Amino acid sequence: MRGTPDGHPELAVAWALHALDPQDDAEFAEHLAACEACRRIVAETEGVGALLGAASEPAEPPPSLRARILEAAEAEAAPDDSGASLSSRGTDAPSSNVVPLRRRRRIVAGLAVAAAAALVVVIGGLVNANRDLAQERDAAAAQADRGRQVVELVDAAARPGTPHAVLASTGGGFVGLVVDRGAGPEFLATGLPPNDGAHTYVLWGLAGGRPVGLQAFDMSGSGPVTASVPSMSADRRFAGFAVSYEPGRTVPATPTQVVASGQLAG
Structure with a gap:
């Protein structure tokens, strides 16, 4: 089984969340050095993970984002009935510098799919929360500025000699x-x-x-x-x-x- 064009998203998410066993962790780290797609997924996961504590109530993420992550993750998690290792598949595939990964245990892939599902929900929640906070901040700033102008005008009108x-x-x-x-x-x-x-x-x-x-x-x-x-x-x-x-x-x-x-x- 080869990785999708998006890399191995379920393993990248699991690796970023420290959910792989030591052997899998070491092998994926070697693969990661040459796989740009997986490095991108790891970076995004780690960036979102840093904000988990500040996330508001979960919100539905954009459909395109959910589809891209979950479909790729489910494709990686599908059972392989042939028993062949990842490195022994696809002899007709073009050569690559990416280190191949052996077939993962189904439970690891299942946990990674769950992690990917949670991740896209958190991303949606953070996007909506940040948007709401920005709107509230802008509204509060505008109201404060309007209040300041009102006070200044009333104060000026109360001063003797001001037309x-x-x-x-x-x-x-x-x-x-x-x-x-x-x-x-x-x-x-x-x-x-x-x-x-x-x-x-x-x-x-x-x-x-x-x-x-x-x-x-x-x-x-x-x-x-x-x-x-x-x-x-x-x-x-x-x-x-x-x-x-x-x-x-x-x-x-x-x-x-x-x-x-x-x-x-x-």
């Missing part, structure tokens, strides 16, 4: 701030209902009784929104600001439905 406008809804509820800390207006929106994909909110500047559309933004319901207002010319200073709810996804020429407004102070 700012408190935005209140038509019912009198607080829905946001516009603050100028010296580098142009920045705004904070909170408490507005989430908009759908067919609508958007728009921030307006009020100057001489004429509204100027500044920026469209979305509310998702996941927390406050902070953003910088596009730069304006020095002669365009606003006496106040407003927020409107608009159909479509662009800034219109004039507001459709004003939902909040506030006068500049400071």
